[in-house]
Every structure is written in C-alpha cells, then in structure tokens.
Amino acid sequence: MKFNHKLFFLFCITISGIAIVFSMKPIAQDVNYHNFIDSRTIFNIPNFNNVISNVGFILLSCIGFFKLTISNKKSNLLYFLLGGILLTGIGSAYYHWNPNNTTLVFDRLPMVLVFMTFFTFVIVNYINQINYKIYFTLLLGTGILSVLYWSYSESIGMGDLRPYILVQFLPLLLIPIILLLFKQNNNNNNNNNTYYIIPVLAFYILAKLTEHFDELIYTTSSKIISGHSIKHYLAAIAAYYIYKWMYSLQKTI
Secondary structure (H helix, E strand, C coil): CCHHHHHHHHHHHHHHHHHHHHCCCCCCCCHHHHCCCCCCCECCECCHHHHHCCHHHHHHHHHHHHHHHHCCCCCHHHHHHHHHHHHHHHHHHHHHHCCCHHHHHHHHHHHHHHHHHHHHHHHHHHCCCCCHHHHHHHHHHHHHHHHHHHHHHHHCCCCCCHHHHHHHHHHHHHHHHHHHHCCCCCCCCCHHHHHHHHHHHHHHHHHHHHHHCHHHHHHHCCCCCCHHHHHHHHHHHHHHHHHHHHHHCCCCC
C-alpha cells in the first residue's frame, strides 16, 4: 500500500468506529459501578486497598521525573505522560476514597491525558511529527471534552458514555494497526515494537479483566485482595512499558 492508502485505511477505521459507537443508544454510567466489593476501612482510610493500590502510578511518575531530570532527554510528551500518570494515581485514590460520579471525573480526566499523550507519541514516531502540538492539543481537547460531556449528561439525567468509550478504546484499536502499517521515523528497525507493544496491551487487557471479575477474585483470594485493586497494579505496569517505550527513542519530542 502507498502511504496515502495507509492513511485512508486508518481514516476508514476511525470513521467506522465512530459510526458504530454512535449508532448505539446513549450509555449511562452503571449505578453499580461504584459498588466495589472490597470496601474495608483500614487505618481510617475507606476502601483502603482500592485507594492504596494507586501507589504504583505515583511511584512510577516520581522515578520517571527523576530519571528525566538527570538525563539529557528533553521530551514534552514524556513530561505530559508522567504528569498524567501522577495525576491518575492521585485522582484514582481520590475517587476510591468516596466513589461517585462526581469524584469519578477526577479519575478519568488524568487517564485521558495518558491515553492521548501515548496516542500522539505513536502518531509522531510512525506517521508524521510535523505540527505535533496541533494534533496533540486536538486529541487532548477531545478527550477532556468527552469526560466533561459525560459528567454533564449524568447531571441532567441523560448519561452518555459514548464519546469517552471512543476516546479510551479507539486508540487501542488504531495503535497496533499503525505499528503494522508504518515504519518508525528515522529508524527502519521496528524490533522494539514487539518488545513494548505486547506487554502494554497484555497488561492493559489483564487490568480490564481483573476489573470485570472484581468480586470473583476477592472471594477466591479469601478476601485478601479484589480484582479492582489488582487492576491498578496491572495498569501501572502497562504505563511503565509505555514510559519505557517513549524513553527508549534516541530522539523524542
């Protein structure tokens, strides 16, 4: 395929994904979403394990910032990524302290920053790095608006998660396709694609699975740990591989 054919293919996938999601009826936030099985209060911290398990995000961001500070790398995207990871840890802990639709906004906004920074990184390094600030701003703005729109729609009793679903899952579909179709800019050796993309996707999928089987894992583990707490650790590992991938490039933006 020629270069423009590849872009046209991505465009078709994107349009198809948007069309499929918006062909569905509005999807409200399930009221039972906030009812996590492990709600134990320990050391006066409600939902202790779900709150404390966000420490992985915070530690990763602190170590990453330190490593960037002592290195010669000057990467705006890496700083945005690490900032998003840090805020994800803080925002998720804040949400799990008192789970409800209002506090969930502070959990989802930082995740949007991580998603869109990583998506921009892939576009920059595999398609086009010219004017990357423009499409990073557009992607991030779209992600933020998707969360704010969902929050507003819930507040008027017409909850609609569809834009946020697109923001979270469409890049997950497009990124592997981009890696298959395009060569990395200034680097014809794509061996490190497999080294990083497989653990990123694997740990992200595992995180989603453990989140889904929250109660089953809790009961199976004799109430030691819940699936949602494990999800936080697995998601932090996925974030670590994203960070390593971005940091590994000799030239970053």
